Amino acid sequence: MILKSSAATLASMGLTSIAVAKDHTAPASESSNNLPPPDEICFMTAVDLAALLRTKKISAREVMTAHLKQIAKVNSKVNAIVTFVPEDQLMAQALAADELIAKGNTTGALHGLPIAVKDLVETKGLRTTYGSLLWKDLIPTQDALIVERQKNAGAIVIGKTNVPELGMGSQTFNPIFGPTFNPYDPSKTCGGSTGGGATALACGMTPLADGSDMGGSLRNPGSFCNVVGLRTSPGRVPLTAVKMANQTLSVQGPMARTVSDCALLLSVQAGPDVRSPLSLADDPKQFAKPLGRDFKGVKVAFIKDLGLPWEKEVIDAAHAQRKVFEDLGCIVEDNEPDMTDANECFVNFRHWQYEAQYGDLLESNSDKMNAYTKWHITEGRKLTGPYLSRLEMKRSALFRRVQQFLTQYEFLIMPVSQVLPFDVHTPYPDQIGDVKMLTYLDWMRSAYYISVxxxxxxxxxxxxxxxxxxxxIQIVGRYNADLSVLQMGFAFEQATKIGKRRPAIAV
Structure with a gap:
């Protein structure tokens, strides 16, 4: 498969870059005099930026100007943000944010912060393509709940981040915008399907990005781009517009450069909604509190290999982190849950779900669908009622085994991905070691076993x-224990500080 040239694709759509923002001063703030340089602003944490905005030490216009300059500098090299809100609109929103701050008001925890929205998520008045020719010109008339909540918290949407076609696979490319490149090596993939979001974060083009995860789409690009992605518990961020309201494979959640920033964003995204039967009633404000915690005596399980093939550098890097957890006071043991039937359950429920989502479009739009979509629809139509009922029994048994395992341990530790970032012009790895990958999904089992x-x-x-x-590294927690996962991630992050290494392309 040949992927379209990013530069050529963007140029054809007039999206090679955006104009560098003018010097917008901020009389409503006390900033302006001792501001860090724009590239430093762009790599501040969202938590720190929010605090500076609240205390008038920086203005929303200065924050926006710095990020627009960084986008103009870097985006054409990586093709992460593919649809933009016009600069004059962004600066007008930043001005409005500053005026509220000057009056002593803010709209919420993200007041004045830029955010990038995944191109699988509907945004009112802003093109949402799903990376598909079927919707290349779609302008939604309303925001998805996650976008609505982010805006209500004061975030300013700067644009849409690139995705694989219909979000399928962990390699970000599609026939509309072409591929997104890994910021640490543009010859490699950034992962997916939240690949554009991960790359934009790594390059300092936004402090926050939202995303979704079915088979690893918040975790794989996080791993490939040196940022943080949280696959939330089903119902943590309610899905109010999906066709199958009780499905648990797909979730939405936060992505950022730090664990604390992920938690801040989740505090806005989370919370119950009556339109989602799975939505969790826990108070989302829990995620806005400090994440520090004592882990002395906490039991942690390190997988051996989970019966999967791994690139040696990947599995060795994960096992090398054992000492970090021991130094945090954890009791670390080699153990792993029985994941029998995880592959069969994930793949076939994915077939079933995608057939329900896109099956009605196949006959009339086959020429606008990629091979992955057609495969899922075709296989989904082969599934029978008796087979699905027995598959659900297997999934139920798997669920109980994993939850029972996690009564012995609070966390399961393993790599996110089975491979390193691979060539950006390769749709998916066809082999790991001596093991042949039979489908575009096979190499993602380390992520989607946890999803199912x-x-x-x-x-x-x-x-x-x-x-x-x-x-x-992937930190797996107990059922619905999103907060404890963030707390452990924060402790690990503070001990290692690996996430502070920036890509040279963004400097």
Missing amino acids: AGNPALSVPCAFSKSGLPIG
């Missing part, structure tokens, strides 16, 4: 390969 079990999981930077490619 239903547990929260955090991707946190842990190492770099000999060739300078990021490697992430």
Whole structure:
């Protein structure tokens, strides 16, 4: 498969870059005199930026100007943000944010902060393509709940981040915008499907990005781009517009450069909604509190290999983190849950779900669908009622085994991905070691085994390969224990500080 040239694709759409923002001063703030340079502003944490905005030490216009300059400098090299809100609109929103701050008011925890929205998520008045020719010109008339909540908290949407076609696969490319490139090595993939979001974060083009995860789409790009991605518990961020309201494979959640920033964003995204039967009633403000915690005596399980093939550098990098957890006071043991039937359950429920989502469009739009979509629809139509009922029994048994395992341990630790970032012009790895990958999904089992079990999981930077490619570790928590996963991720992050290494392309 040949992927479209990013530069050529963007140029054809007039999206090679955006104009560098003018010097917008901020009379309503006390900033302006001792501001850090724009590239430093762009790599501040969202938590710190929010505090500076609240105390008038920086203005929303200065924050926006710095990020627009960084986008103009870097985006054409990586193709992360593919649809933009016009600069004059962004600066007008930043001005409005400053005026509220001058009056002593803010709209919420994200007041004045830029945010990038995944191109699988509907944004009112802003093109949402899903990376598909079927919707290349779609302008939604309303925001998805996650976007609505982010805006209500004061965030300013700067644009949409690139995705694989219909979000399928952990390699970000599509026929509309082409591929997104890994910021640490543009010859490699950034992962997916939140690949554009991960790359934009790593390059300092936004302090926050939202995303979604079915088979690893918040975790794999986090691992490949040295940022943090949280697969939330089903219902933590309610899905109010999905066709199958009780499905648990797909979730939405936060992505950022730090665990604390992820938690801040989740505090806005989370919370119950009556339109989602799975939505969790826990108070989302819990995620806005400090994440520090004592882990002395906490039991942690390190997988051996989970019966999967691994690139040696990846599995070795994860196992090398054992001492970090021991130094945090954890009791670390080698153990792993029985994941029998995880592959069959994930793949076939994915077939079923995608057939329900896109099956009605196949006959009339086959020429606008990629091979992955057609495969899922075709296989989904072969599934029978008796087979699905027995598959659900297997998934139920798997769920109970994993949850029972996690009564012995509070966390399961493993790599996020089975491979390092691979060539950006390769749709997916066809082999890991001596093991042949039979489908575009096979190499993602380390992520989607956790998806089908239903547990929260955090991707946190842990190492770099000999060739300078990021490697992430996956912290899996107990059922619905998103907060404890963030707390452990925060402790690990503070101990290692691997996430502070910036890509040279962004400097």
